[in-house]
Structures are given as C-alpha cells and as structure tokens.
Amino acid sequence: MLVTGASSGIGRATAVLCAGMGAAVWLTGRDPVRLQATLDSLPGAGHGQYVADLTDEAARNALVDSLPALDGCVFCAGAVELVPARLVSEKHLNDMMQINFNVPVLLTQRLLARKRVRDDASLVYVTAVAERIAPVATSMYSAAKAALTAYVRTLALEHAKRRIRANCVSPGYVATPMLTALASTADMQDKLDLTPLGTIEPSDVAHGIGYLLAPASRWVTRSSLLIDGGLSLPMR
Numbered sequence: 135m136l137v138t139g140a141s142s143g144i145g146r147a148t149a150v151l152c153a154g155m156g157a158a159v160w161l162t163g164r165d166p167v168r169l170q171a172t173l174d175s176l177p178g179a180g181h182g183q184y185v186a187d188l189t190d191e192a193a194r195n196a197l198v199d200s201l202p203a204l205d206g207c208v209f210c211a212g213a214v215e216l217v218p219a220r221l222v223s224e225k226h227l228n229d230m231m232q233i234n235f236n237v238p239v240l241l242t243q244r245l246l247a248r249k250r251v252r253d254d255a256s257l258v259y260v261t262a263v264a265e266r267i268a269p270v271a272t273s274m275y276s277a278a279k280a281a282l283t284a285y286v287r288t289l290a291l292e293h294a295k296r297r298i299r300a301n302c303v304s305p306g307y308v309a310t311p312m313l314t315a316l317a318s319t320a321d322m323q324d325k326l327d328l329t330p331l332g333t334i335e336p337s338d339v340a341h342g343i344g345y346l347l348a349p350a351s352r353w354v355t356r357s358s359l360l361i362d363g364g365l366s367l368p369m370r
C-alpha cells in the first residue's frame with residue numbers, strides 16, 4: 135500500500151490504520167523527520183518510506199521505481215492557501231493545481247504505466263468538501279479538488295476491466311496541521327462552528343479511506359464518500 139502525505143494529518147492516520155490492519159505501507163512526504171516519526175509509529179513489518187517533493191517529476195518517477203506492485207494507493211498529499219478570487223495570480227493557480235490535481239493524476243499515470251497497480255487494487259483520492267461548497271478564498275483549491283473528482287470518475291471506468299476501483303473521500307474541516315495553519319491566517323471559528331457534528335479527527339477520515347481500500351467496498355467505485363460532519367447541508 136502507498137500513502138502520500140504520510141508525514142502529517144490524514145495521511146499519517148491512514149498509514150497507522152492500514153498498518154494496524156496488517157498492510158505493508160509505503161510512506162511518502164517531504165519532511166524527513168515527520169515521515170520517520172510516522173514510520174516509527176507503525177505496527178507490523180515490511181513498511182518503507184521515501185522522502186520526495188511530488189511536484190518534482192524526477193522524484194515522483196524515482197518513487198514509483200522504488201515501489202513493489204500495490205493493492206492500494208491513498209493520495210493524501212495536498213495543500214491549501216487562502217486567496218480571494220479577485221487576487222488570484224497565475225502562480226497561486228498553478229500552485230493549487232500542481233499539488234492537488236497534477237500530482238495525483240501524474241503519479242497515478244506513472245504507477246499504472248510501470249505496472250505498480252495490481253488487479254483488484256483500490257485507489258483512494260482525498261478531495262475536500264470545499265469542491266461542493268466553495269468556502270470564501272478557496273476558489274483555486276476547490277476547483278483543483280473538483281477537477282480531481284471528475285478525473286477519478288473516468289479513471290475508474292477505464293480500469294474497471296482489471297477490477298481496479300477508484301474513489302474519493304471528501305472531508306470537511308479536519309483537525310490537522312493544515313487546519314491549524316489556516317486558523318493562524320484567518321479567523322476560522324465561525325466556519326468550524328458550521329459543522330453540526332463538531333470537529334473531525336484525522337482517524338475519522340482514515341476509517342472512511344480504510345473502508346474504500348477494503349474488500350468490504352468491492353462494489354464501490356467512481357464514488358465520493360463525504361465525511362463532513364453535516365457541514366455541506368443547509369441548516370434549518
């Protein structure tokens with residue numbers, strides 16, 4: 135199993151969950167110290183790590199070459215930056231598309247081309263509820279996640295003959311370093327208060343991902359599992 139973004143937040147929680155269920159997990163992230171900390175926290179054996187900036191094509195390709203054939207891939211690596219639509223620069227547009235859309239797409243393409251995805255494998259992409267509700271100042275992030283969801287639907291159809299499944303998990307606000315960083319640049323409390331069930335923990339999202347990886351979901355493909363604590367429905 136491969137987990138991107140495994141040095142932090144949802145990716146780390148997913149790696150821990152999968153290792154606890156007996157999977158050998160390959161971790162990737164940019165920060166070597168935090169990636170090692172994830173590796174050290176994993177139960178079981180047979181795990182590996184690869185430090186890489188996935189926006190770097192050479193690093194991405196080297197990662198794929200280092201991997202065994204996989205039964206599951208979880209694409210968690212992502213980033214957000216708050217910029218009002220009227221202030222969006224080409225750099226911001228490119229930055230948001232690069233890590234949130236281009237990277238999972240190009241990594242998937244390389245994994246398939248290099249035969250690193252086994253028949254019956256499950257591919258899970260972490261998008262965001264922002265793609266449907268578009269919170270203020272997230273236009274490029276939301277657009278990138280919406281594009282990824284559209285991509286996954288077609289990807290799944292194209293690989294169904296090998297019974298490879300592809301699905302998205304679409305979280306609301308999750309208590310990770312990403313949310314902490316957002317809260318340091320903007321007052322998030324009024325936004326967080328909009329989630330009727332309260333704050334979502336990384337392990338809650340990991341359990342949704344775990345379901346989509348497991349044989350229990352073998353008839354589920356081309357879907358998006360919303361884990362938003364009720365945030366995206368209007369209040370009455």
Ligand SMILES: NC(=O)c1ccc[n+]([C@@H]2O[C@H](COP(=O)([O-])OP(=O)(O)OC[C@H]3O[C@@H](n4cnc5c(N)ncnc54)[C@H](OP(=O)(O)O)[C@@H]3O)[C@@H](O)[C@H]2O)c1
Nearest residue numbers: 139141142143144163164165188211212262307308310312
């Ligand atoms: N937290 C939320 O409220 C929330 C809500 C909806 C969706 N999501 C999505 O959930 C996913 C995980 O986010 P999180 O909340 O767990 O955030 P996080 O704690 O900030 O973790 C982000 C992960 O992505 C990795 N990453 C970022 N840029 C990278 C790059 N260029 N190359 C390789 N790895 C890179 C980071 O690696 P390093 O730390 O090693 O640099 C880190 O492991 C993201 O796709 C995010 O958009 C989060």
